[in-house]
Amino acid sequence: MSADKLLSFLGKESLEGMDFLDIGSGSGLHSLAAFDAKAKRIHSFDFDPLSVRTTAKLRQLAGDPPNWIVERGDVLDVDYLQRLGTWSLVYSWGVLHHTGAMWQAIENAAHKVAPGGLFFIALYSSNVVKPSAEFWLDVKRRYNAASPGKRRWMEYWYIWRFGLGRNPLQLPQLLKQIYDKKKGRGMSYMTDVRDWLGGWPMEFADDQAVVDFLKERFDFELVRMSTGEACTEFLFQSPNNPPSSRN
C-alpha cells in the first residue's frame, strides 16, 4: 500500500500528528507508507521473525528513523499488547484472519485504539469468496496435510481450474496476469499460488458480522468499507468516551 492509497482510504492528506500501530507488518510496506505519510510515531510488529527482519530492513532503508520501532510481537499476547498503550491509528491488513483466533485477535487489536482514534483492518470476506469459504478451508486443510508431490498436483489443479477457468484459450490472459503481477508486486505467480493454497491458519469473516461485533463490543462506528475483493477493508472510529465495559 502506498502512502497515497493509505491516505485516500483514511480520507486524510497526511498522518501528521497521528501515531500508527501496524499489527502483522509483514513486508513492512504499509508501515513505510505511514512513515511517508508523516506519521508522528510508528510501531510495527509481527509474529514471524522473517517478517520482522524484512520490516526492519525497510526501516533501515528509510534512514533508521527514531520514531519507528520494529519488533516481534503476537496480537494474541495480551501482556505484550498491554505494554503498547493505545494509538490514534491501529492498522492491520490481512493479518487477524491468519492468527487461528480471528475474533479474539480483532478484539485485542480494537483495544489498542485510543478514544476517538481510527481502526483500519482488512479481513478475508466470506461474502465474496467463490465457490465458498468452506470450499477453500477444506482445500487449504488438504494442501497443508499433503506430501510435496501431492501439493504439486494441487497447484496444477488450482492453475487449471482457477487460473485458466478450465479453458486452455484463457492462457494468454493468464500469462498477462502473471507478467503484471511480477511487474507490479514483484511476486512470482507460483509463490502467490502456494501462498494462497498453503496460507494457514485462515478464517473468513462475514462483513456485517465484523461491523456488528465492533459496534456491540466497542461502540465503534463504521466510517468506510471497501468490499468486492478477497479482503474487505474496514475503517472504524472509536468513540471519544468509550463504553465502561472496555478494558
Ligand SMILES: C[S@@+](CC[C@H](N)C(=O)[O-])C[C@H]1O[C@@H](n2cnc3c(N)ncnc32)[C@H](O)[C@@H]1O
Ligand atoms: C498475509 S500477511 C500480511 C502482512 C502485511 N500486513 C501486508 O498486508 O503486507 C499476514 C501477516 O500476519 C502475521 N501474523 C500472523 N499471526 C500473527 C499474530 N498472532 N501476531 C502478529 N502477526 C501475525 C504473519 O506473520 C504475516 O506477516
